[in-house]
Amino acid sequence: DGGITQSPKYLFRKEGQNVTLSCEQNLNHDAMYWYRQDPGQGLRLIYYSQIVNDFQKGDIAEGYSVSREKKESFPLTVTSAQKNPTAFYLCASSPTTYNSPLHFGNGTRLTVT
Amino acid sequence: QQQVKQSPQSLIVQKGGISIINCAYENTAFDYFPWYQQFPGKGPALLIAIRPDVSEKKEGRFTISFNKSAKQFSLHIMDSQPGDSATYFCAALLENQFYFGTGTSLTVIP
Numbered sequence: 001d002g003g004i005t006q007s008p009k010y011l012f013r014k015e016g017q018n019v020t021l022s023c024e025q026n027l028n029h030d031a032m033y034w035y036r037q038d039p040g041q042g043l044r045l046i047y048y049s050q051i052v053n054d055f056q057k058g059d060i061a062e063g064y065s066v067s068r069e070k071k072e073s074f075p076l077t078v079t080s081a082q083k084n085p086t087a088f089y090l091c092a093s094s095p096t097t098y099n100s101p102l103h104f105g106n107g108t109r110l111t112v113t
Numbered sequence: 114q115q116q117v118k119q120s121p122q123s124l125i126v127q128k129g130g131i132s133i134i135n136c137a138y139e140n141t142a143f144d145y146f147p148w149y150q151q152f153p154g155k156g157p158a159l160l161i162a163i164r165p166d167v168s169e170k171k172e173g174r175f176t177i178s179f180n181k182s183a184k185q186f187s188l189h190i191m192d193s194q195p196g197d198s199a200t201y202f203c204a205a206l207l208e209n210q211f212y213f214g215t216g217t218s219l220t221v222i223p
Contacts, residue, residue: 004156031209040122042202042215043157050209058210090156094209099145099164102204102211104156 003027004105006091011110021076021108023091029103030096032074036060037088049074050096078110085112116140117205119214126221132190134217136203139184145206148177148188150199157202193221
C-alpha cells in the first residue's frame, strides 16, 4: 500500500534537547511538507520541499530544520530554539501536477517537558 | 493573517440532519479548494475538492458549494451520521502552498 509513514507516533523529550521526526513516503511524490497542528489554530506550515536537496521555509520555520536528501524522506528536527515545541506534527506529500491534493501521514505527537 | 476563515468552530447535529461548514477567502488567485476530514490521532484525509470554475460538486452525502463572487465555499453533509463526527478543515491552494482554515469539530448525536 502506498502512503506516508511518520514515526514515532508519540515522542517525549526534555527541554533543551533536539529531536528528529521521521517522514517517509512511497507515493513517488515530488513535494513534501511539514505542518504543525495546535488546538484551534488549524495547520500551520513549517517547511516544504518541491524537489530533492531544496526546501523553503513556511510560516513558522523558526526553531525547526529539515533536510531532503532523498525523494522519499523529509525528516524534521525540532531544535532547542523552538520556544513551544509540544504539538502534533503532520507530514504530507503531493505530486507537483496542477491542483493535486495533499496526502497526510498519521502524525507524531511531541511532548517536551 | 488568516488567509482562509472557517466557521463555525464547533457544530452539533442530530443524526439524519444536515451539517454545514463555511469558509471564506480573500485572495482571488486561489485555484483549488479541498476539504479534509480528520479523526482524533490521525492525519487529515481528503474528502472532496472543487475548482473555482465549478459552482457545486457532489460526492455521495458530501457537497461543496462554491460562490466565486462572494469568495466563499461551504461543505454540506447530508443525512449526517455519528461516524461523521470528526474535525473538518477547508483549504485553498496557491502556487503549491495550501492555506488551511482553523477547523470545525462536528459531533453527530445519535
